[in-house]
Amino acid sequence: MNAVAWPPNPYLPQAAQVVERVEEGRDIFTLRLRLRDAEARAAYRFQPGQFNMLYLSGAGEVAISIVSDPDDPQLIDHTIRAAGRVTQGLQRLKAGDTLGLRGPFGRGWPVEAARGRSLLLITGGLGCAPTTSMIHYALQRRGLYGAITLCHGVKHPADLIYGERIQSWCAAPDTQVLLTADKGAPEWRGRVGQVTQTLEDVDPALFKGVAMMCGPEPMMRAVAENLLRRGMAPADIYLSMERNMHCAVGHCGHCMFGGKFICKDGPVFSYAEVRALLAVKGF
Amino acid sequence: MPVAGLLKRGQLDVLIQTLRARGYRVVGPRVKGGAIVYDEVSRADELPVGLVSVQQPGRYRLEDSANGRLFDYVHGPESLKRFLFAPQETLWTVAQNGEVSFKETLPEQRPLAVIGARACDLAGMEVQDRTFLKSQYNDFSDPYYATRRENLFIVAVNCTRSAATCFCASMNTGPRAREGYDIALTELEDSFLVEAGSAAGAAVLAELPLQPAREMETTQAAQAIEAAARSQTRRLDTTDIQALLFNNLEHPRWDDVAERCLSCANCTMVCPTCFCHRETDVASLDGKQSEHQRQWDSCFTLEHSYIHGAQIRPQIRQRYRQWLTHKLASWIEQFGVSGCVGCGRCITWCPTGIDLIEEVNAIRAQPEAKT
Numbered sequence: 001m002n003a004v005a006w007p008p009n010p011y012l013p014q015a016a017q018v019v020e021r022v023e024e025g026r027d028i029f030t031l032r033l034r035l036r037d038a039e040a041r042a043a044y045r046f047q048p049g050q051f052n053m054l055y056l057s058g059a060g061e062v063a064i065s066i067v068s069d070p071d072d073p074q075l076i077d078h079t080i081r082a083a084g085r086v087t088q089g090l091q092r093l094k095a096g097d098t099l100g101l102r103g104p105f106g107r108g109w110p111v112e113a114a115r116g117r118s119l120l121l122i123t124g125g126l127g128c129a130p131t132t133s134m135i136h137y138a139l140q141r142r143g144l145y146g147a148i149t150l151c152h153g154v155k156h157p158a159d160l161i162y163g164e165r166i167q168s169w170c171a172a173p174d175t176q177v178l179l180t181a182d183k184g185a186p187e188w189r190g191r192v193g194q195v196t197q198t199l200e201d202v203d204p205a206l207f208k209g210v211a212m213m214c215g216p217e218p219m220m221r222a223v224a225e226n227l228l229r230r231g232m233a234p235a236d237i238y239l240s241m242e243r244n245m246h247c248a249v250g251h252c253g254h255c256m257f258g259g260k261f262i263c264k265d266g267p268v269f270s271y272a273e274v275r276a277l278l279a280v281k282g283f
Numbered sequence: 284m285p286v287a288g289l290l291k292r293g294q295l296d297v298l299i300q301t302l303r304a305r306g307y308r309v310v311g312p313r314v315k316g317g318a319i320v321y322d323e324v325s326r327a328d329e330l331p332v333g334l335v336s337v338q339q340p341g342r343y344r345l346e347d348s349a350n351g352r353l354f355d356y357v358h359g360p361e362s363l364k365r366f367l368f369a370p371q372e373t374l375w376t377v378a379q380n381g382e383v384s385f386k387e388t389l390p391e392q393r394p395l396a397v398i399g400a401r402a403c404d405l406a407g408m409e410v411q412d413r414t415f416l417k418s419q420y421n422d423f424s425d426p427y428y429a430t431r432r433e434n435l436f437i438v439a440v441n442c443t444r445s446a447a448t449c450f451c452a453s454m455n456t457g458p459r460a461r462e463g464y465d466i467a468l469t470e471l472e473d474s475f476l477v478e479a480g481s482a483a484g485a486a487v488l489a490e491l492p493l494q495p496a497r498e499m500e501t502t503q504a505a506q507a508i509e510a511a512a513r514s515q516t517r518r519l520d521t522t523d524i525q526a527l528l529f530n531n532l533e534h535p536r537w538d539d540v541a542e543r544c545l546s547c548a549n550c551t552m553v554c555p556t557c558f559c560h561r562e563t564d565v566a567s568l569d570g571k572q573s574e575h576q577r578q579w580d581s582c583f584t585l586e587h588s589y590i591h592g593a594q595i596r597p598q599i600r601q602r603y604r605q606w607l608t609h610k611l612a613s614w615i616e617q618f619g620v621s622g623c624v625g626c627g628r629c630i631t632w633c634p635t636g637i638d639l640i641e642e643v644n645a646i647r648a649q650p651e652a653k654t
Contacts, residue, residue, distance in 0.1 A: 009387050009389075009426050011374045011375065011387075012374075014385070015384065057377055057379050057383060057573055058377075060575075083591055084591075100383070242591075243590060246562040249422065251423070251558065252558075252559060252580070254587060259612075259613035259614075259617050261617070276529075280532050282601030282604065282605065283595070283605070
C-alpha cells in the first residue's frame with residue numbers, strides 16, 4: 001500500500017514522543033506524536049483514513065486513526081476518547097512522555113477514486129476524527145476535488161470538538177459545514193435533530209459526488225440508505241469501520257467482518273462491500 | 284517423491300537417533316491423560332504400541348488394537364499448530380528507565396522434528412502458512428511463526444485407519460500426506476514404507492538401514508491408505524458453501540445449535556487452522572518493565588468481539604455462526620482455501636458432540652427462502 005520500509009517484525013512498536021497534548025472536550029484529547037528514531041521518522045508516510053496502534057507501557061495497545069495532515073508525516077496527531085483501560089492511561093500522558101507506535105495500517109479514504117468529484121462527509125460524534133485528515137488532504141489540494149460538504153452530528157452541543165478547525169473549514173473556498181445536535185442548547189447555531197436530517201440542506205447536485213462517513217454503525221447505515229434513496233450508488237459511499245483489534249496486520253482474527261479484515265482490507269470500505277452484513281446483527 | 288525403501292519397525296529407533304544426532308529435539312506420540320499427545324521422545328520404545336483411538340462426537344477413548352502397530356491411533360487433540368503458533372509466548376518486552384525501549388523476543392533457532400503428523404495436520408499447516416507467512420493473502424510475515432517453521436522437520440504418517448469423526452477424504456486433504464513433509468511413513472505389517480518429501484528428508488533417509496521396497500509393499504501401502512479413505516462415513520458437502528451459509532444467517536438452526544453449544548472454545552483450541560490470538564501485557568510490579576504476550580484466543584469468548592464497552596457477539600448463536608461461517612466460507616474469501624481440513628477434532632472434542640457437518644446439512648436440507 002505504501003513504500004515505507006517496514007521493520008521485519010510487524011508486531012514491534014517504535015518509541016514515539018508526545019510533542020503536544022490538546023484538550024478537545026470532556027475525556028477527548030489529541031496527542032501529537034513524533035517517532036524517536038530519525039530514520040523511522042523520515043520513512044513514515046500515511047494516507048488519510050489509516051490508523052496507528054498506540055502502545056502504553058504495561059497497559060497495552062489500541063487502534064487510533066490518524067487525524068493530521070499526510071503532508072506533514074513527522075508530526076502525527078491522534079484524537080482519542082478515554083473510554084477503556086488503555087485510552088484512560090493515554091489520557092494521562094503529557095508533552096515529553098514516550099509511548100509506542102506501530103503503523104500506519106489499513107486502507108484509507110479513496111483519495112484517487114474521489115478526484116474531480118465533490119466530497120460529502122457525514123460524521124457522528126468522534127467519527128469526525130478519521131475524516132479530518134481527508135478534509136485536510138482535500139483542502140491542501142483544493143483543485144483536485146469539487147465542493148466539500150461536512151455534515152456533522154453530535155449528541156449534545158457540548159460534545160462538539162474541533163471548534164476552531166470547523167470555523168476555518170467554513171471559511172475555505174467552496175466548503176460548507178452543516179452541524180446538528182440531537183438536543184439543542186442555548187447559543188447552538190446548528191440544527192437540532194439527527195445527522196440524516198442535515199442531508200435535507202445539502203444541494204442535490206452534491207449527491208452525484210462521493211460520500212465518506214464515520215460514526216456509529218447504525219448512524220452510518222441510516223445515512224447510507226438515505227443516500228441510496230437520493231440516487232447515490234453503493235460504490236460511491238465509503239465508510240470507516242471499527243472492531244476490536246490486537247495485531248492490525250490480519251493475524252489475530254478479532255476485527256473480522258465476514259470475509260473482511262477491518263485492519264487490512266479496511267478500515268475504509270465502500271458501502272457495496274459491507275452493505276449486506278451491516279444489516280445482520282453479530283458481525 | 285519416489286519411495287526410498289522399507290524400514291523394519293524394530294529399526295525406527297535409528298530414525299530417532301539420526302534426528303537427535305543431527306541436533307533435532309524429537310517429539311512424537313505419547314499417552315497422557317488417556318489421549319495421544321505429542322511429547323519429547325528419546326527412544327523408539329517410548330512410543331505407545333498397539334493403540335487405537337475410538338472417536339465419536341464428544342467421545343475419545345484409547346483401546347488396545349491387539350497388534351504391534353505404532354500409528355493406528357490416528358490422532359489426538361493436538362495437531363502441528365502448537366509447534367509453529369505457540370499457545371502462549373512473549374512477543375517483545377519494553378523497559379522504561381527514563382527512555383522507553385522495545386526488544387523483540389524471537390524464539391530460539393532450535394531444530395524440532397515431529398514424528399506422527401497426519402495428512403490433515405500438514406494441510407492445517409499449509410492453511411496457517413497463508414495466515415502467518417507473507418503471500419498473496421497476507422502482507423506481513425509473523426517472525427515467530429516463520430522462525431519455528433524454518434526449524435521444523437516433519438515425519439508424516441499416512442493414515443491406514445480413520446477415526447469415525449474423520450472426513451479428510453471429502454476435503455481432499457488426506458489420508459495420504461501430499462506435501463509439506465520431510466519424510467512420510469506408511470505403516471505395514473512389520474515395517475514402514477518410507478518416502479522423502481524434501482532434500483533434508485532424503486539426507487536423513489540416506490543414513491537409515493533401508494531395504495528396497497518391492498511392488499507388493501508399495502501396493503499394500505496404497506491399498507491400506509485407500510481403505511482408510513473408503514472407511515470414512517462422514518462427508519462435508521462444500522458445494523456453494525459460501526452462498527449457502529451467508530444466505531442463511533438467520534436460519535433457525537443457529538438457535539438450535541446455540542442450545543447445545545457451551546461456547547467452551549474446545550473446537551477452536553483443537554482446530555489445526557484456528558489462528559485467533561489475543562495480545563496482553565504483563566507488567567512488572569514496579570511498573571518499569573512489561574512483557575507483551577500473545578496467547579490463543581477464540582471467537583467463542585465474549586471478549587473476542589469487545590469494543591467500546593460492549594460485545595458485537597453477545598449471543599452464543601452469533602458466536603457459533605461466526606465460527607462456522609468463517610471456517611467454511613469466509614476463509615475461502617480471505618485465503619483461497621477452506622479453513623476446514625476434515626480432521627474431525629472439533630467433533631470429537633466438543634463436550635456436547637456438536638458435529639459441524641450435521642449443522643451444515645441441516646441448513647442445506649431446508650434453506651431459508653431468500654428475500
